[in-house]
Amino acid sequence: MNWKTLRGFIKKEFRQSLRDPVMQRLIFLAPMLQLTVFGFALNNETRDIRMAIFSKPNDTVIQRFQDKALASGWFIKANVSENDPFMSIQSGEAEVAIVIKDKKVEAATLLEPVPIQILISAVNSLRAQAIESYVQAILNDTLTGNNSSQKLIQIETKILYNPRMETSYFLIPALIGIIICLITVLLTSMAFTREREAGTMETILSAPIQKWEIILGKAIPSTLLAAVNSFLTCSAGAVVFGIPFTGSLFLLSLVLATFIFTTVAIGIAISTISQTQQQAMMGSFLFLFPALLLSGLMFPVENMPPFMKVFSEINPMTHFNYIMRNIILKGGDLEFVLIHVGVILGIGIISFYLAFRNFKTTLN
Amino acid sequence: MSSDANKAVLVSHLLVQFGEFKAVNDISFSVDKGEIFGFLGANGAGKTTSIRVICGLLKPTAGEVSVGGEVFKGNGDNLKKKVGYMSQKFTLYDDLTVAENLEFTASLRKLDQDYFEERKKYLLDFIQFEYSEKSFVRDLSGGIKQQVALVASLLHDPEVIFLDEPTAGVTPVSRALFWSLIQKLADHGKTVFVTSHYMDEVEHCHRIALMRGGEIIALDTPKGLKSSQFPYGIYQLTAKAEDITDIEKALQRSSEVESFQPHGIHYHLAPKKDNSWEKISPLILPRFTAKKIRPSLEDVFIKLVEGKNR
Numbered sequence: 123m124n125w126k127t128l129r130g131f132i133k134k135e136f137r138q139s140l141r142d143p144v145m146q147r148l149i150f151l152a153p154m155l156q157l158t159v160f161g162f163a164l165n166n167e168t169r170d171i172r173m174a175i176f177s178k179p180n181d182t183v184i185q186r187f188q189d190k191a192l193a194s195g196w197f198i199k200a201n202v203s204e205n206d207p208f209m210s211i212q213s214g215e216a217e218v219a220i221v222i223k224d225k226k227v228e229a230a231t232l233l234e235p236v237p238i239q240i241l242i243s244a245v246n247s248l249r250a251q252a253i254e255s256y257v258q259a260i261l262n263d264t265l266t267g268n269n270s271s272q273k274l275i276q277i278e279t280k281i282l283y284n285p286r287m288e289t290s291y292f293l294i295p296a297l298i299g300i301i302i303c304l305i306t307v308l309l310t311s312m313a314f315t316r317e318r319e320a321g322t323m324e325t326i327l328s329a330p331i332q333k334w335e336i337i338l339g340k341a342i343p344s345t346l347l348a349a350v351n352s353f354l355t356c357s358a359g360a361v362v363f364g365i366p367f368t369g370s371l372f373l374l375s376l377v378l379a380t381f382i383f384t385t386v387a388i389g390i391a392i393s394t395i396s397q398t399q400q401q402a403m404m405g406s407f408l409f410l411f412p413a414l415l416l417s418g419l420m421f422p423v424e425n426m427p428p429f430m431k432v433f434s435e436i437n438p439m440t441h442f443n444y445i446m447r448n449i450i451l452k453g454g455d456l457e458f459v460l461i462h463v464g465v466i467l468g469i470g471i472i473s474f475y476l477a478f479r480n481f482k483t484t485l486n
Numbered sequence: 487m488s489s490d491a492n493k494a495v496l497v498s499h500l501l502v503q504f505g506e507f508k509a510v511n512d513i514s515f516s517v518d519k520g521e522i523f524g525f526l527g528a529n530g531a532g533k534t535t536s537i538r539v540i541c542g543l544l545k546p547t548a549g550e551v552s553v554g555g556e557v558f559k560g561n562g563d564n565l566k567k568k569v570g571y572m573s574q575k576f577t578l579y580d581d582l583t584v585a586e587n588l589e590f591t592a593s594l595r596k597l598d599q600d601y602f603e604e605r606k607k608y609l610l611d612f613i614q615f616e617y618s619e620k621s622f623v624r625d626l627s628g629g630i631k632q633q634v635a636l637v638a639s640l641l642h643d644p645e646v647i648f649l650d651e652p653t654a655g656v657t658p659v660s661r662a663l664f665w666s667l668i669q670k671l672a673d674h675g676k677t678v679f680v681t682s683h684y685m686d687e688v689e690h691c692h693r694i695a696l697m698r699g700g701e702i703i704a705l706d707t708p709k710g711l712k713s714s715q716f717p718y719g720i721y722q723l724t725a726k727a728e729d730i731t732d733i734e735k736a737l738q739r740s741s742e743v744e745s746f747q748p749h750g751i752h753y754h755l756a757p758k759k760d761n762s763w764e765k766i767s768p769l770i771l772p773r774f775t776a777k778k779i780r781p782s783l784e785d786v787f788i789k790l791v792e793g794k795n796r
Contacts, residue, residue, distance in 0.1 A: 328573075
């Protein structure tokens with residue numbers, strides 16, 4: 123076995139990608155910046171909901187409800203200029219209106235119930251869902267406290283693994299995956315097409331070079347760059363967002379290494395079927411966007427129709443997210459982690475096989 | 487043939503087909519060791535495709551190619567070892583230095599460090615490279631880049647060197663310099679296979695194959711090509727008055743005239759037979775000043791390649 127070619131390739135790739143100061147920044151600083159910016163900006167907690175209440179004066183139950191709602195920090199009082207609940211939402215002054223028409227809530231009896239109407243603006247459906255559940259939760263809480271007969275049943279909720287339900291604990295691991303994907307898939311997919319466009323591929327192929335030498339020569343530098351990067355982004359996640367990383371670092375490294383291997387393989391597979399850098403770029407995005415959307419980060423995999431679930435299951439990012447959450451928050455269940463690592467590895471091996479089969483050492 | 491052992495390149499009935507299109511259509515020729523062999527033809531004539539097959543870069547559809555006694559096998563690795571190839575674009579990495587580019591080429595060829603250093607020094611001396619090895623390729627002029635690309639293709643000391651339009655887009659001075667290097671290589675016993683558009687520089691070749699539509703339509707020494715195509719020479723005619731439409735038509739139809747073509751501000755006339763000029767000169771001399779000239783390769787090219795397209 124002669125390693126000269128492989129060594130020469132790796133040296134050349136590193137020289138090319140690390141010499142350019144712009145590229146240095148793009149490779150190392152941009153991911154950290156993205157992580158920080160997205161980590162802070164992508165926050166799906168619903169806050170500052172403008173709430174308007176239309177009720178009889180001195181309704182103590184509603185007063186209590188309002189106090190609780192405002193104290194929760196989710197709601198603020200809407201400034202309503204009109205006395206019409208619908209108009210207050212139409213004008214955008216309020217996002218939710220609580221309407222009790224005829225009498226006070228406390229006057230309700232079994233024979234004469236008091237209807238409470240809740241109007242919610244669903245212009246933003248995600249926000250509306252959150253508002254609905256918040257209002258109902260606070261109303262339930264207020265009303266059960268009011269009705270002594272229901273004290274027989276006590277509900278005690280304890281939220282495990284992420285007690286404060288920090289969104290960043292959920293988002294950051296996925297963001298690390300996205301950043302790795304961007305570097306590996308995008309950079310690697312350009313690897314061969316850039317040479318093809320510049321004509322340097324012809325020179326490379328005019329030497330008696332083996333397939334594995336050229337494929338590994340391109341794969342190894344991307345893998346190492348992505349490895350350094352994932353270490354940096356994980357550290358940033360821990361330092362900036364206080365992600366706990368409760369699981370073993372060895373397991374975490376294993377997962378990251380497998381995921382990087384697979385995404386590099388996908389990048390190379392895309393590279394072998396693209397003729398131009400443009401095609402490679404489009405091919406990468408054709409993979410990246412569905413991979414992102416179907417990874418369970420934005421929409422839960424459980425809610426997808428069965429045929430979409432299939433795509434979700436052959437998506438390495440889905441499995442990466444499963445494992446990262448498991449390791450970071452639950453401490454890492456070895457069997458669970460190994461199963462999903464196995465799936466990611468399988469996808470990687472298939473991609474590598476396809477890349478290897480498609481790559482030709484002649485120009486035919 | 488008994489002299490096959492002395493052949494650097496042997497091509498027999500080579501066919502390269504892309505779908506229905508025959509890029510190279512049944513060509514056969516051989517190149518001797520130490521010969522400068524030129525491939526001449528318009529764009530799309532099949533020059534680059536032929537070269538790529540002989541270098542092991544492209545699998546032939548049919549036919550046989552052998553270089554230094556090796557026949558194209560598998561993925562062409564056996565051929566690739568014997569040849570050096572320099573493509574049309576002087577493929578070096580702009581963002582690497584001269585030394586780094588050469589180092590990469592050496593690693594592609596799996597050269598030992600000592601051997602590489604020795605060859606590098608020898609070849610940079612050979613091209614009289616006077617810049618720093620640490621200069622970036624992007625900072626070099628076209629002519630120097632081309633010479634460094636030549637060094638890269640010669641690092642592993644190949645028996646045959648293929649140069650695909652090596653002088654496209656460089657200054658005339660650099661072209662002349664480059665051809666003196668090619669000459670020097672041949673003097674050292676290397677076989678040089680070169681394609682070109684430029685008629686004047688192909689004159690340096692020992693033999694020339696003219697390609698058109700994937701076929702070799704003529705193969706000879708430059709001198710042989712000229713004398714076989716223009717056995718009775720060429721007359722350069724300069725019109726005395728502007729309007730010559732009538733006589734132009736008469737000359738083109740005449741059975742004594744092989745060809746009559748505009749050539750810049752002049753016309754080139756090739757007589758058909760030994761005594762043709764004597765017969766038609768009375769018709770010509772009142773209207774033109776005439777001068778007998780030696781035919782150039784350009785005349786050959788126009789007659790063989792472009793003439794047949796009409």
